[in-house]
Every structure is written in C-alpha cells, then in structure tokens.
Amino acid sequence: MADIYTLGIDVGSTTSKCLILKNGTEIAASSLIPAGTGTSGPGRALAETLNDAGLKLEELAAVTATGYGRNTFEGADFVVSELSCHALGAAALMPGVRTVIDIGGQDAKVLRVSPAGRLERFLMNDKCAAGTGRFLEVMARVLETDVSQLAEMDEKAKGVVPISSTCTVFAESEVISQLAKNVDIRDLVAGIHASVAVRTAGLARRLGVTAPVGMTGGVARNAGVVRALEKELNAPIAVSPMAQLAGAYGAALYGFKKKEG
Amino acid sequence: MNEVKMLLDELAAVCANPKAQLDAAVADGRKCVGVLPYFSPEELVYAAGMLPFGLWGAEMQANESKRYYPAFICSLLHTVLELGLKGALNDLSAIMVPICCDSLKGFGANWKYGVGEAVPVIDVAWAENRKIPAGVEFTRSQFRKVLGQLEAIAGDRVSDAEIGASVAVYNENRAALRAFSAAAARRPEAVSPTARCAAIKAGYFMDRAEHTEKLNALTAALAALPEQKWDGLRVVTTGILADSPALLRILEDNQIAVVGDQIAQESVNFRVDTPVTDDPVEGIAQRLGQVEGCSVLFDPGKQRGKELIELAKKVNADGILWVMTKFCDPEEYDYVPVKRMADAAGIPLLAVEVDQQMVNYEQARSAIEAFAEILRF
Numbered sequence: 001m002a003d004i005y006t007l008g009i010d011v012g013s014t015t016s017k018c019l020i021l022k023n024g025t026e027i028a029a030s031s032l033i034p035a036g037t038g039t040s041g042p043g044r045a046l047a048e049t050l051n052d053a054g055l056k057l058e059e060l061a062a063v064t065a066t067g068y069g070r071n072t073f074e075g076a077d078f079v080v081s082e083l084s085c086h087a088l089g090a091a092a093l094m095p096g097v098r099t100v101i102d103i104g105g106q107d108a109k110v111l112r113v114s115p116a117g118r119l120e121r122f123l124m125n126d127k128c129a130a131g132t133g134r135f136l137e138v139m140a141r142v143l144e145t146d147v148s149q150l151a152e153m154d155e156k157a158k159g160v161v162p163i164s165s166t167c168t169v170f171a172e173s174e175v176i177s178q179l180a181k182n183v184d185i186r187d188l189v190a191g192i193h194a195s196v197a198v199r200t201a202g203l204a205r206r207l208g209v210t211a212p213v214g215m216t217g218g219v220a221r222n223a224g225v226v227r228a229l230e231k232e233l234n235a236p237i238a239v240s241p242m243a244q245l246a247g248a249y250g251a252a253l254y255g256f257k258k259k260e261g
Numbered sequence: 262m263n264e265v266k267m268l269l270d271e272l273a274a275v276c277a278n279p280k281a282q283l284d285a286a287v288a289d290g291r292k293c294v295g296v297l298p299y300f301s302p303e304e305l306v307y308a309a310g311m312l313p314f315g316l317w318g319a320e321m322q323a324n325e326s327k328r329y330y331p332a333f334i335c336s337l338l339h340t341v342l343e344l345g346l347k348g349a350l351n352d353l354s355a356i357m358v359p360i361c362c363d364s365l366k367g368f369g370a371n372w373k374y375g376v377g378e379a380v381p382v383i384d385v386a387w388a389e390n391r392k393i394p395a396g397v398e399f400t401r402s403q404f405r406k407v408l409g410q411l412e413a414i415a416g417d418r419v420s421d422a423e424i425g426a427s428v429a430v431y432n433e434n435r436a437a438l439r440a441f442s443a444a445a446a447r448r449p450e451a452v453s454p455t456a457r458c459a460a461i462k463a464g465y466f467m468d469r470a471e472h473t474e475k476l477n478a479l480t481a482a483l484a485a486l487p488e489q490k491w492d493g494l495r496v497v498t499t500g501i502l503a504d505s506p507a508l509l510r511i512l513e514d515n516q517i518a519v520v521g522d523q524i525a526q527e528s529v530n531f532r533v534d535t536p537v538t539d540d541p542v543e544g545i546a547q548r549l550g551q552v553e554g555c556s557v558l559f560d561p562g563k564q565r566g567k568e569l570i571e572l573a574k575k576v577n578a579d580g581i582l583w584v585m586t587k588f589c590d591p592e593e594y595d596y597v598p599v600k601r602m603a604d605a606a607g608i609p610l611l612a613v614e615v616d617q618q619m620v621n622y623e624q625a626r627s628a629i630e631a632f633a634e635i636l637r638f
Contacts, residue, residue, distance in 0.1 A: 068623065068627075071626075080630075080634065081627050081630040081631040081634060082627065083627065083628075083631035083634075084631055084634045084635075107624065118635075118638055119631060119634065119635055120635065121609070121635070122628075122631060124624060124627070124628055126614070
C-alpha cells in the first residue's frame with residue numbers, strides 16, 4: 001500500500017510552522033520560519049518542508065491549515081482552529097497529556113484534552129499581550145538581550161525580582177524602574193518569567209488543571225517559564241522537543257485522520 | 262422564500278439605518294424619546310403619542326465620550342454618549358435613563374453635562390426588590406413620575422385608557438416577537454443569525470404596531486416554507502447584546518444557528534407580557550418583577566442559569582454562547598454560577614467577549630471555530 005503523506009501548516013502571528021507526516025505517525029519533514037501571517041513565512045515554510053521531504057504538493061493526500069492565518073492560507077483541503085490542532089498534536093507528542101498550556105506569539109490558551117487527543121474545553125487569554133511570547137520579546141529588548149537567552153539567564157538567577165503588573169506596557173515601565181535600581185538582570189528575568197507564570201496559571205486554574213500537564217507553542221522552549229509555571233501550578237509540565245510544531249503536527253494528523261475516514 | 266427574504270431585508274434595512282426612522286418620525290411631526298436599556302417603561306412614551314427610540318449603542322469608535330467615562334466602561338454607554346455629544350441624537354425630545362448598573366448611574370450626569378439641555382434626561386428608577394409589594398409600589402410611583410415628565414414633553418395629559426391601549430400594542434408586539442423567534446428556530450436555513458437579530462432589533466426603532474405587522478407576516482411566510490433539513494449547529498445565546506455584525510457573520514461561517522436566546526436586547530425584553538391591571542402603570546411595574554434572565558436584575562435565586570439551561574434543553578441546543586459585553590461587571594458576576602450550572606447539566610458553554618468598538622474579531626473567530634469543532638465531534 002502506498003504511503004500517505006499529509007501536511008499541516010500552522011500560520012502563527014509571528015512564525016510559520018509546517019510539518020509532513022508519513023502515514024500519520026512518522027515525521028517526514030518539518031520547518032519553522034520566523035515570519036507569520038501576512039508575510040512570506042507560510043510560503044517559505046511550505047516550500048522548505050516539501051523540499052526536505054522530497055515531495056511535491058500534488059503528492060500530498062491532504063493539506064490542513066491552522067493558526068492565526070489559517071483562513072488566508074490558500075490551497076488547504078481543511079481549515080481547523082489551532083486549539084483543536086494543538087490538542088491533537090500535544091496528545092500525539094506527549095501521550096496521556098490532559099491539560100495543554102499553549103503560549104504563542106500573541107496569545108495564550110489552556111486546553112483540556114481527552115485521552116484520545118480530542119479538544120474538550122478551552123480558555124483563551126484576554127486580548128492583551130501580557131503573558132505571551134510578545135511580552136517576553138518586549139522584555140528581552142528592554143534588557144538588551146535576545147529572547148532565546150532568557151532561559152539561560154533565569155537559570156543563573158539567585159533571586160526573583162517581583163514584577164507585579166501583568167500588563168505589557170506597565171511591566172515594561174516596572175522593568176525599567178528595576179534596572180534603574182541596578183538589580184541583577186538575571187533576577188529580573190526570573191521575575192518576568194514568574195509574572196508570565198502567574199498569569200498563565202490563573203488562566204489554567206479557571207479551566208481546571210487535570211494532570212498530566214504539557215506545554216506547546218514557542219514559549220515552551222523557554223525553560224525558565226516552564227520552571228516558573230511548574231512552581232506556580234505545583235505540577236510537573238511535560239515539554240516535547242517539537243513543542244513549537246505541535247499545531248502543525250496536529251493539523252497534519254487531522255488531515256491523515258480525515259483521509260483515513 | 263421571496264417573501265421571507267423581502268421582509269427580513271426590510272427589517273434589516275431599518276436596523277442598518279435607525280437614524281432614518283428617527284428623521285422620518287420627526288418629519289411626520291412625531292416626538293421621539295430615546296430609551297436606554299434596561300426596562301425603561303416604553304409603553305408610557307408610546308401612550309403619550311411619541312415614538313420610543315431604542316438606544317443600544319452603535320458599532321463605532323468612541324472618542325469624545327472618554328472625556329466623561331473611563332475606557333473601562335461598556336461600549337454601549339460610550340457609543341450612545343458619543344452619538345449624543347456629536348449631536349446625532351439632537352432630534353430626540355428627551356432620553357430615558359434607568360439607573361440600574363454602576364455605569365448607568367453616572368450616565369445621566371454625563372449626558373446633562375456633555376449634551377446639555379438639547380435633549381433632557383428623564384431618570385428612571387425602579388426597585389431592585391422588584392417582586393415584593395413594596396418594590397412594585399415603589400416602581401409604580403417612579404413610573405408615574407416618569408409619566409408626568411413625558412406628559413410635559415408631549416404637551417398633553419395621558420389617560421389610563423391610553424396607557425392600557427399602549428400596553429396592548431406592546432403585548433401584541435411581544436407575542437409576535439415570541440412567535441417569530443420560535444419560527445426562526447424551526448427555519449435556521451432561512452433565518453440567519455444576522456437576519457434574526459435584525460428582525461428583532463428593528464422594533465426598537467419602529468412604531469411597535471408596524472413592527473408587529475411585519476413580524477406576523479414574516480412568521481406566516483416562514484410557516485409556509487417547505488421543510489428543510491438543517492445540518493448545522495444550534496446554539497442558544499445569552500448576554501446583553503448579540504448584534505455585532507462581525508460576530509454574527511462568524512456564526513454563519515461556522516454553520517451555527519441561533520435557536521433561542523436570553524439576550525437583554527432580544528428575548529429578555531419580550532418573553533414576559535405586561536399584566537393587564539386596573540392601574541396600567543402598576544402592570545408595567547409588575548412586569549419588571551416577572552422578568553428573569555438579565556444580569557442587571559436582582560436575582561437572589563439565580564434564576565438566570567436555571568432559565569437558560571431549561572431553554573437550551575427545550576430547543577435542543579448543541580451549546581450555549583455567552584456573548585460577554587466587555588467591561589460589564591454584572592455579566593461577569595453572573596458568568597461564574599451560570600457556567601457551573603451549564604457544566605453540571607452537561608451543556609457546553611463558550612463565552613466570547615465582544616465590544617462595539619472592536620475591529621478585530623480573530624480571537625472570537627478562533628474560539629467559535631474551536632467550539633464548533635468540539636460540538637461537532
């Protein structure tokens with residue numbers, strides 16, 4: 001029987017993620033382009049993934065689009081919300097997970113997932129950048145560092161400088177005030193991560209936290225946030241190395257399941 | 262089908278341009294009185310020969326109003342005040358302002374200061390303890406006071422017989438609205454959420470007798486349609502307003518029909534008739550004690566959740582959509598117990614925050630799409 005290839009593309013607000021699954025289980029190729037909806041990112045992610053897999057578009061059994069820019073992506077056989085795709089992807093990448101915390105570029109979501117990976121219920125953050133990837137980017141800029149360095153800085157922190165506000169604009173002012181007091185930047189980073197964790201944990205508690213807990217989305221790559229969130233929720237959090245690709249994985253899996261009937 | 266579409270289009274046109282209704286009434290020499298939600302005694306305005314003109318906000322950016330209200334006040338009040346400040350409501354002979362939530366309490370003062378005497382304010386007070394005899398008596402006495410102010414504007418006394426006749430017109434309109442709502446639930450393929458909302462909302466800008474006539478024709482035309490299977494989802498809505506065109510379009514994009522509601526602007530306003538009593542003003546006061554399902558009403562027994570769940574079961578809804586008016590504290594307070602009751606009843610409930618000043622509905626779209634995916638599974 002011929003192999004079935006399905007492609008999932010997660011067109012996010014700041015990144016485009018694409019992944020091809022072979023027979024619904026094996027990752028044939030994937031790519032992540034740091035450019036989101038409305039940019040060349042989705043096209044580049046698609047081309048790169050097809051190229052890496054050595055496949056042509058017409059050889060794919062299904063293309064499923066998800067993410068913030070899912071409705072503007074042309075050529076999809078299926079368009080599915082990122083919430084359902086993250087649930088499906090997280091359950092496949094972290095089997096048994098029941099609560100998924102997904103923090104992306106500009107929003108945060110908490111999902112309750114059935115043992116079969118079906119989205120059961122969810123909550124999204126208020127329309128505010130606080131507690132999202134964008135929040136961390138703004139903070140990194142103020143601290144004259146790159147967002148990718150934050151986890152390492154947090155690791156070396158000796159204390160936590162509290163950032164009381166969870167509004168990005170006000171928090172930026174708070175961070176500047178703390179810098180003016182010459183506090184250790186690493187402790188400040190730990191405080192920023194704690195601030196994200198408090199906000200996200202609040203969202204999670206509103207939904208209800210059922211263990212095991214897993215995390216997806218770009219912010220899951222930041223071990224400092226994950227640690228702070230584990231502390232805040234008093235529960236271990238599983239993170240897959242493919243966390244940022246969970247939505248695209250779920251989309252590809254959705255396409256496969258649809259084709260399988 | 263053509264008749265259904267024609268009537269729905271007519272009512273949608275009224276909603277799309279309420280100012281035209283106001284202008285036409287004024288051109289006819291009829292005085293118009295603005296009616297702010299909630300539960301202002303519209304019947305008294307109608308009895309005085311004037312046109313009650315509903316003020317439920319507008320889809321617009323409010324700028325001037327922010328001189329009077331902070332940003333975290335609901336858009337309904339911001340945009341009505343904005344319209345007043347810009348002179349768009351200067352043709353109103355007065356505006357009735359109930360004082361039943363914290364934000365409304367300051368509205369009259371803001372209006373008086375900002376808009377001035379061009380459109381005088383009639384404060385409408387009603388009893389929070391609306392069911393007990395003392396509460397009904399208080400509300401009755403306040404509504405009599407309102408009547409006096411309306412008489413002064415109309416330039417004529419209003420008899421109890423005239424109020425009784427007005428109550429009859431309103432009760433007929435409520436009956437027509439209930440019949441239309443039920444018919445629309447049976448014909449989701451013919452009445453989209455946008456069309457359903459517009460048909461109901463149009464009544465706030467029309468003479469109620471004329472609205473009744475249109476609705477009755479519409480309900481009859483819907484009944485004459487051949488049976489058609491609906492493969493989409495069926496939801497019940499709750500909240501203050503569910504008239505955002507963008508939100509309603511998202512429902513339509515996801516094949517979601519509104520088969521019932523507990524929306525202040527919609528069914529909450531027509532589910533209960535005004536009792537016919539010797540003193541018709543007392544009847545209007547009594548009605549307030551019988552209405553349930555609105556967050557601004559004192560509801561110690563938490564009837565809202567019970568009523569909502571019963572409605573969802575009755576109309577066989579797949580789920581409940583809570584259209585949460587941004588910055589509405591009474592709605593936020595109600596959400597927690599109602600959500601728990603819906604969970605206990607096994608009815609999926611999604612809350613989506615909406616603001617009349619919103620321009621980007623993508624988060625709402627994602628949430629509704631995901632909700633639809635859950636319901637369809």
